[in-house]
Amino acid sequence: MITIVDYGMGNLGSLKNMFKRIGVNVLVESDPNKLAIADKLILPGVGSFDAAMSRINNSSGLREILEQKANVEKVPILGVCLGMQLLTLSSEEGELPGLGWIPAQTTRFPIKGGLKVPHMGWNVALPSNENKLFVGIVREPRYYFVHSYLVKVEDPEHSLMQTHHGVDFDSAIGRDNIYGVQFHPEKSHRFGKQILKNFTDL
Amino acid sequence: MLETDLKVCSRCIYDERVASISFDSNGICNYCHQIDHLSKLYSTGSPVGEKKWHEIVDKIKSAGRGKKYDCIVGVSGGTDSSFMVYLAKKAGLRPLAVHYDNTWNSAIATQNIEKVLRALDVDLYTHVVNNKESDDIFRSFFYAGVAEIEASTDLALAEVMYRAAAKFKVKYVLEGHSFITEGITPVGRNYFDGRYIKSIHRRFGTMKIKSYPLMTFFRFLWWTTIIRVRKIRPFWYIDYDKEKARAFLEKKYDWQYYGGHHLENRMTAFFHGIYAPQKFGMDFRNNTLSALVRLGKLSREKAWSLYNTPPKAEDGLVSYFKKRLDLSDEKYEEIMNASPKNWTEYPTYKKRFELLRPMFLILAKANLVPMSFYLKYCFPSTAPS
Amino acid sequence: MLRTRIIPALLLKNESLVKTVGFGKFTYVGDPANTVRIFNELAVDELLFLDISASREKRGPNLKVLRDIADECFMPLGYGGGIKTFGDAKAVFDIGFEKVAVNFSCFENLHLVNELSKHFGSQAVIASIDVKATLFGRKKVYTLGGKKNTRKDPVNWARELEDLGAGEILLTSIDHEGTWNGFDYDLVKRVAGAVSIPVIAHGGAGHADHINKVVISSNASAVALGSMVVFQKKGMGVLVNFPNIKINE
Numbered sequence: 001m002i003t004i005v006d007y008g009m010g011n012l013g014s015l016k017n018m019f020k021r022i023g024v025n026v027l028v029e030s031d032p033n034k035l036a037i038a039d040k041l042i043l044p045g046v047g048s049f050d051a052a053m054s055r056i057n058n059s060s061g062l063r064e065i066l067e068q069k070a071n072v073e074k075v076p077i078l079g080v081c082l083g084m085q086l087l088t089l090s091s092e093e094g095e096l097p098g099l100g101w102i103p104a105q106t107t108r109f110p111i112k113g114g115l116k117v118p119h120m121g122w123n124v125a126l127p128s129n130e131n132k133l134f135v136g137i138v139r140e141p142r143y144y145f146v147h148s149y150l151v152k153v154e155d156p157e158h159s160l161m162q163t164h165h166g167v168d169f170d171s172a173i174g175r176d177n178i179y180g181v182q183f184h185p186e187k188s189h190r191f192g193k194q195i196l197k198n199f200t201d202l
Numbered sequence: 203m204l205e206t207d208l209k210v211c212s213r214c215i216y217d218e219r220v221a222s223i224s225f226d227s228n229g230i231c232n233y234c235h236q237i238d239h240l241s242k243l244y245s246t247g248s249p250v251g252e253k254k255w256h257e258i259v260d261k262i263k264s265a266g267r268g269k270k271y272d273c274i275v276g277v278s279g280g281t282d283s284s285f286m287v288y289l290a291k292k293a294g295l296r297p298l299a300v301h302y303d304n305t306w307n308s309a310i311a312t313q314n315i316e317k318v319l320r321a322l323d324v325d326l327y328t329h330v331v332n333n334k335e336s337d338d339i340f341r342s343f344f345y346a347g348v349a350e351i352e353a354s355t356d357l358a359l360a361e362v363m364y365r366a367a368a369k370f371k372v373k374y375v376l377e378g379h380s381f382i383t384e385g386i387t388p389v390g391r392n393y394f395d396g397r398y399i400k401s402i403h404r405r406f407g408t409m410k411i412k413s414y415p416l417m418t419f420f421r422f423l424w425w426t427t428i429i430r431v432r433k434i435r436p437f438w439y440i441d442y443d444k445e446k447a448r449a450f451l452e453k454k455y456d457w458q459y460y461g462g463h464h465l466e467n468r469m470t471a472f473f474h475g476i477y478a479p480q481k482f483g484m485d486f487r488n489n490t491l492s493a494l495v496r497l498g499k500l501s502r503e504k505a506w507s508l509y510n511t512p513p514k515a516e517d518g519l520v521s522y523f524k525k526r527l528d529l530s531d532e533k534y535e536e537i538m539n540a541s542p543k544n545w546t547e548y549p550t551y552k553k554r555f556e557l558l559r560p561m562f563l564i565l566a567k568a569n570l571v572p573m574s575f576y577l578k579y580c581f582p583s584t585a586p587s
Numbered sequence: 588m589l590r591t592r593i594i595p596a597l598l599l600k601n602e603s604l605v606k607t608v609g610f611g612k613f614t615y616v617g618d619p620a621n622t623v624r625i626f627n628e629l630a631v632d633e634l635l636f637l638d639i640s641a642s643r644e645k646r647g648p649n650l651k652v653l654r655d656i657a658d659e660c661f662m663p664l665g666y667g668g669g670i671k672t673f674g675d676a677k678a679v680f681d682i683g684f685e686k687v688a689v690n691f692s693c694f695e696n697l698h699l700v701n702e703l704s705k706h707f708g709s710q711a712v713i714a715s716i717d718v719k720a721t722l723f724g725r726k727k728v729y730t731l732g733g734k735k736n737t738r739k740d741p742v743n744w745a746r747e748l749e750d751l752g753a754g755e756i757l758l759t760s761i762d763h764e765g766t767w768n769g770f771d772y773d774l775v776k777r778v779a780g781a782v783s784i785p786v787i788a789h790g791g792a793g794h795a796d797h798i799n800k801v802v803i804s805s806n807a808s809a810v811a812l813g814s815m816v817v818f819q820k821k822g823m824g825v826l827v828n829f830p831n832i833k834i835n836e
Contacts, residue, residue, distance in 0.1 A: 013681075014657065046708070120755070120785065121592050146685065147710070187661065187685065193661070306618070312625050312826065312828075313625070315826060319826075326819040326823050327823065328824030330616060332615050333617060
């Protein structure tokens, strides 16, 4: 059973609805005991880095069960938008350290040359490494992005897709069972649907 | 031989359950005879019929000279009306497409209308009812327990077409009805007119009717006798192959099929697929199936077997219906299981139509009302079984 | 390359979708959730819903209608209309909308934009500015459905709202709305030139050329369409559609 982690921040309804459209029943849980029995996890996130990390750290048992599922049981985990940034070591947006499951840094978009920030809208993501998460994707898929901070991985093997907005950044990352997408698959029509479908097939 | 104890017409698959049906000594039903009679009357599909159609086209053209449009075509996104627009343009007419939107259209219907009209460069006139009013009327009919839940849509389209005709001074309305491909809907069980809709809504409705275009008796007479808008059904004169038409539309305009007669609108889909069969034991697929049998396109055996498999409905259609009309699961089940009511239990104009039969015969002969209207409305119907 | 967003802006009046001309006369367009299904099929980039009577009727967002809409949508959603408090906005986000637009509330409570932006991120907050020419031809910011002249200058007001943390400006020309005659290119250019956040041009689009012009010459980052997505053509019937627009950038 795929379970969406409810730590109080994130577009849970839309994610759940899109899975329903694919024909997959997912659970939305905040209780660590319920999360413990999940086969796969989705880590959503909308809002600020520190607000998210402190909720995760301070919810009784939550950080522990997430670490358990990610690094011990190694179940597939997909971080979405802010959820992907939480997978990194740290973010310029906040003071707290991230989960650090993928060696990467989250930094602000450079405000130079009239670059509009936040990066908001539909943009193309191009594959940097092959991965099961992106099977069946069309040549130039576009997804809906809305973020002011970007992620760059330290090890190029961990970059799955790249996108350009003023600078190149990693729009999808992955290491073993841990995945992250900067864009919103649940808001990206059939392009996003394909990714979520692939995730359920992992 | 069909596998059933029911008496079934030997030519089509209408069975004894069909309202006002009778069988002759050869086992052929009166509806087959009615269609034969109409085919003869209109010379359907014959050179004579073709000639009649061309004569009508010429009349339309001359009546429309100097005006922006010369005819009205009611569109729904369905096969018949979409093909009708093409036919009108092909004949050199300048049609105005007219649509009544009851706010339950499927996306396919809207896109079909858009594609066909854009490709043929035809203007569209619409009347969109306030969605809450539309739902209030549907809910009234549901609560009333009667079968004609689609009545408000059908009558509204007719009224809107007349209004468009009057506005643009157009004297001809082209309708995509074909008694060959659809048959004639049996008289008696189902009925509707403006007074019927008004009385049901008065009993069970909760909001005032403001945006819904109600065709009152007065308005009906006004359109037909004063404004004198003629209703023409080209498929009564010329050959019309529905399957060929569908393939043509798909290829030429990227038009999409929605899976069944009238299923481009979700209220219609609910009516045909769930409401009528489950609550009233009425399955209208025998209309189109019988038509296919009469045309020799389907065997009686295959048609009967198809007819006896339950109709398929879009996933989530019932929950959409409940949600839109704000019905709890319990209320929905309660009403679906309650014994059906009949239109004869509510005030209608029926008696008036019967009394004025001679006048309507004249109007029908002049194409000011459809002949099928005359046959259905102006004769007393047998009591429902 | 970030695509220029073309956003259908749908107007809600009570529980119906409507279309207005110059914020005045309206036509019924359809049922909100049913109409959204059509846009889903058409794979539009983003949808914006604006409740045009909420503030005037002194009420908040109709959450039931918004829930029905969000359940149907697989693209980003924005909502504006009657959002007065943090709670109002949170309720809308919880339903599944990505952004909220605030207009009248900014005049009553200048800090609302800041509060929302701090908590939800500036990308989630759209500052909605309606502009009309006064009798003397000066362009001023109006609110409450175009009924109240705030006497503010659009460019200054846009700057103020940007400073408070708005992530985008929805700039609507009341005079051009529903006319199909093109945008107020000068107004859009002046506002877009004064702020660094994206400006969504709204009001007057009738043709692909208008859209190209307001993006290329007036530097709009995005375009909101009303009449074009709701009518078959100018002066004709209601037919929900999404025109295929190529931006020649």
